[in-house]
Amino acid sequence: MFRIIIKDTKEELNAEAFKLVKEVLDTKEQPVLGLATGSSPVGLYELMIKDHKENGTSYKNVLTWNLDEYVGIPRTHEQSYWTFMRKNLFDYIDIPEENTHVPVGDAEDEEAECRKYEQSMEGHPVDLQVLGIGSDGHIAFNEPGTSFDSVTHIVDLEESTINDNARFFDNDPTKVPKQAISQGLATIMRAKKIVLFATGENKADAVKGMISGPVTTDCPASILQDHQDVTILLDHAAASKLKNF
Numbered sequence: 114m115f116r117i118i119i120k121d122t123k124e125e126l127n128a129e130a131f132k133l134v135k136e137v138l139d140t141k142e143q144p145v146l147g148l149a150t151g152s153s154p155v156g157l158y159e160l161m162i163k164d165h166k167e168n169g170t171s172y173k174n175v176l177t178w179n180l181d182e183y184v185g186i187p188r189t190h191e192q193s194y195w196t197f198m199r200k201n202l203f204d205y206i207d208i209p210e211e212n213t214h215v216p217v218g219d220a221e222d223e224e225a226e227c228r229k230y231e232q233s234m235e236g237h238p239v240d241l242q243v244l245g246i247g248s249d250g251h252i253a254f255n256e257p258g259t260s261f262d263s264v265t266h267i268v269d270l271e272e273s274t275i276n277d278n279a280r281f282f283d284n285d286p287t288k289v290p291k292q293a294i295s296q297g298l299a300t301i302m303r304a305k306k307i308v309l310f311a312t313g314e315n316k317a318d319a320v321k322g323m324i325s326g327p328v329t330t331d332c333p334a335s336i337l338q339d340h341q342d343v344t345i346l347l348d349h350a351a352a353s354k355l356k357n358f
């Protein structure tokens with residue numbers, strides 16, 4: 114079920130997402146957060162850091178699992194998602210490093226790493242999963258055509274995704290890794306609650322497909338129509354192709 118929230122500013126959307134995070138932190142003994150990288154969640158992470166500093170909210174008992182990581186670059190690469198999480202969140206809160214999980218993108222045996230990552234989540238259902246959405250409707254790196262039954266797997270990135278992410282690699286698409294390791298759609302659907310951000314006009318088609326299109330692997334995010342608790346946070350540009358809003 115979708116709860117759709119449309120606001121004028123990114124700040125208002127971040128505040129809505131933060132409320133959901135705080136509710137999980139306040140009510141669970143060992144909260145489990147599913148985290149994303151990219152531009153979408155950065156403002157939310159800033160609010161979490163601010164709240165930790167100002168109100169002492171602790172992350173000592175929190176467990177996190179990230180959605181994905183590029184294949185072929187080391188963790189210490191400045192554009193790895195592991196580095197992203199340190200720079201944008203983990204370095205500024207009191208979460209023990211061993212409580213955080215990001216797939217290893219340069220594992221010797223990639224398939225074994227996928228299995229290991231999926232197994233690491235067993236017994237720790239995600240209380241709240243934070244998501245962004247790609248302009249092609251991907252969630253995590255599950256590109257169009259990915260099976261709804263997929264679990265953590267190796268993904269060939271679409272050209273549109275490589276171009277979208279070139280902004281983090283000197284605007285040079287040839288520098289963007291061509292593969293990623295990603296939680297599958299079935300993995301994501303196991304989360305108890307989901308909060309998804311989409312802002313900007315280039316997300317409008319994907320948002321329309323997700324919310325009012327058919328449930329089809331052509332738009333991976335459309336699988337969320339079958340989830341019981343999804344909050345979708347939109348600005349007016351991302352909501353511009355929806356009818357009745």
Ligand code: F6R
Pocket residue numbers: 148149150151152153154180181244245246247248251252253254
């Ligand atoms: C990131 C991820 C991706 C992004 C999506 C949107 O961990 O899984 O699915 O959420 O590509 O990216 P932004 O937020 O940069 O527009």
